[in-house]
Amino acid sequence: xxxEEEGRAVLLVSNHYDFTSxxxxxxxxxxxxxxxxxxxxxxxxxxxxxxxxxxxRVESAALRRAGGGEVSLICNFMRRSDGHKVGFSQMFFGExxxxxxxxxxxxxxxxxxxxxxxxxxxxSPTSIIxxxxxxxxxxDRRTGLPAGIQLGGEELxxxxxxxxxxxxLTDNEIGSGQQEHLKHWKFAGRPREEGEEMQVEExxxxxxxxxxxxxxxxxxxxxxxxxxxxxxxxVIDGKVWRxxxxxxxxxxxxxxxxxxxxxxxxxxxxxxxxxDELLVDSDDAGFLQQMSMxxxxxxxxxxxxxxxxLRSGATVSITAHHGRYxxxxxxxxxxxxxxxxxx
Numbered sequence: 001x002x003x004e005e006e007g008r009a010v011l012l013v014s015n016h017y018d019f020t021s022x023x024x025x026x027x028x029x030x031x032x033x034x035x036x037x038x039x040x041x042x043x044x045x046x047x048x049x050x051x052x053x054x055x056x057r058v059e060s061a062a063l064r065r066a067g068g069g070e071v072s073l074i075c076n077f078m079r080r081s082d083g084h085k086v087g088f089s090q091m092f093f094g095e096x097x098x099x100x101x102x103x104x105x106x107x108x109x110x111x112x113x114x115x116x117x118x119x120x121x122x123x124s125p126t127s128i129i130x131x132x133x134x135x136x137x138x139x140d141r142r143t144g145l146p147a148g149i150q151l152g153g154e155e156l157x158x159x160x161x162x163x164x165x166x167x168x169l170t171d172n173e174i175g176s177g178q179q180e181h182l183k184h185w186k187f188a189g190r191p192r193e194e195g196e197e198m199q200v201e202e203x204x205x206x207x208x209x210x211x212x213x214x215x216x217x218x219x220x221x222x223x224x225x226x227x228x229x230x231x232x233x234x235v236i237d238g239k240v241w242r243x244x245x246x247x248x249x250x251x252x253x254x255x256x257x258x259x260x261x262x263x264x265x266x267x268x269x270x271x272x273x274x275x276d277e278l279l280v281d282s283d284d285a286g287f288l289q290q291m292s293m294x295x296x297x298x299x300x301x302x303x304x305x306x307x308x309x310l311r312s313g314a315t316v317s318i319t320a321h322h323g324r325y326x327x328x329x330x331x332x333x334x335x336x337x338x339x340x341x342x343x
Contacts, residue, residue, distance in 0.1 A: 007063050009073060009091075011056045015048045022048040025086065028076045031062040038062050044080070063093055117230050119200070119207055128200065130207050135232035141198050142191035144211030144224045146234065163189035163215065163222060163238070177323035181292070189215040189222060205230050218259050219243040258293045261285045273320035276336040291326075292319045 015022050022045045030040040039062040048054040058073065070092060077087035120129040127147055130137040138148035140160055147160035165185045169178055192213075201208040212223040221243050227235045262271035270282040270289045282289050296315040318326045320335040327334050 007059060007061050009058045009063055009093075011058060011075065012053055013045070013048070013056055014053045015050050017050045019050060021050070022046070022054065024080055026078045026080050027056060028078055029058055030074045030076075031060050032072050032074060033062065034070055045077075117202075117205075117207055117228070119202060121200070128198075128209070130228045132228065132230050132232055137228050137234065139198075139209050139226060139228075140191065143189075144198050144209050144226055145236065146226065149234070151232070161236075162191075163224075165189060165215070180323065181321065184216050184218070188220065214243070215240075260291055260293060261289050262291060273322070273335045276324065276334045278326075278333055278335060287321055290321050293317075294319070 013022065013027075025045045027043045027045055028040070029043070030037045032038065039060045041058075041060075043056065045056070046054060063071065063073065073091045073093065075087075075089045075091075076085055078084065079086055116132070118131045120131070126141055128139045128141065130139065134152045136148075136150040137146055139145070140147040143160070143162060145161040145163075146157065149156045165188045169182070173179070173182075196211060196213045199210040201210065206227050206229045208228075209226045210224070212221060214220065215222045219242050221241050223239045225235075225237045229235070263269065264271070264280050269280045270285050271278055271280050271291075272282045272288045273279075274288075293316050296317055320326065322335075324335045327336060
């Protein structure tokens with residue numbers, strides 16, 4: 001926006017095309033108040049060569065700085081030939097309107113930001129309540145994150161905050177079997193009934209909640225810090241790392257798929273798998289170097305359900321990152337097995 005005043009805005013539009021003029025586009029603008037469109041118009045753009053700029057005037061009585069809500073100007077740049085949207089921009093008017101309204105509501109409610117922080121840790125065995133003015137924050141003891149945030153008695157969260165380590169897989173990932181290798185991330189970080197105890201640090205201006213916990217069974221750790229300030233602002237920070245697994249504890253691991261890495265005898269390189277070849281040339285341990293060890297059902301009569309600890313002498317199978325089994329034959333070790341068998 002180059003200029004703005006009550007009922008008028010002058011937009012500065014830049015042509016970032018290499019060869020095409022803006023005369024092939026229409027500007028469809030809308031004015032919305034609190035998300036509801038209350039005015040709009042379509043304007044054919046004049047000729048503007050690549051690399052140049054032009055001024056477009058938008059006039060609407062809805063463009064105002066004073067009012068009952070947030071006013072925004074939404075600009076959609078549409079290709080005239082087929083109606084395809086090629087650009088978008090959104091500008092806000094009436095800065096401070098919502099803040100003033102919230103301040104008035106806070107005063108009417110007997111105080112908002114800037115009030116004393118009160119911590120109630122006895123109301124629920126699973127959560128801690130923080131009150132500061134008209135803001136009420138419920139912290140889940142199992143996650144260290146807000147399970148509810150109320151402002152003036154109105155709940156702002158649809159559901160409790162949870163860490164998310166999952167996204168939909170691509171066709172290539174599904175084709176290589178990653179839905180099996182990555183499935184433990186789908187529900188990683190969900191609350192557990194038993195876990196580390198959350199730490200609470202209180203001061204006159206804020207309350208800070210700290211929690212470190214294991215989010216996967218193979219040693220991935222998540223540390224979160226959630227700080228509630230006296231003005232109602234909430235700041236959340238986090239860190240993820242992998243806890244080193246002591247090889248001596250291997251016998252106590254009951255996970256059916258134990259993840260590990262192979263290193264050269266001099267411990268200078270890691271083994272990685274390329275197609276069906278095993279190469280000893282990696283400086284770091286990552287996805288291509290990751291192996292999975294699984295106990296075979298024939299490793300003992302007491303191990304039919306696969307729920308017994310992995311111990312010395314057990315028969316195991318090893319798969320590479322792409323899901324193929326390692327086979328040991330006369331010509332060497334290859335990652336080409338399609339199923340668990342005698343090789």
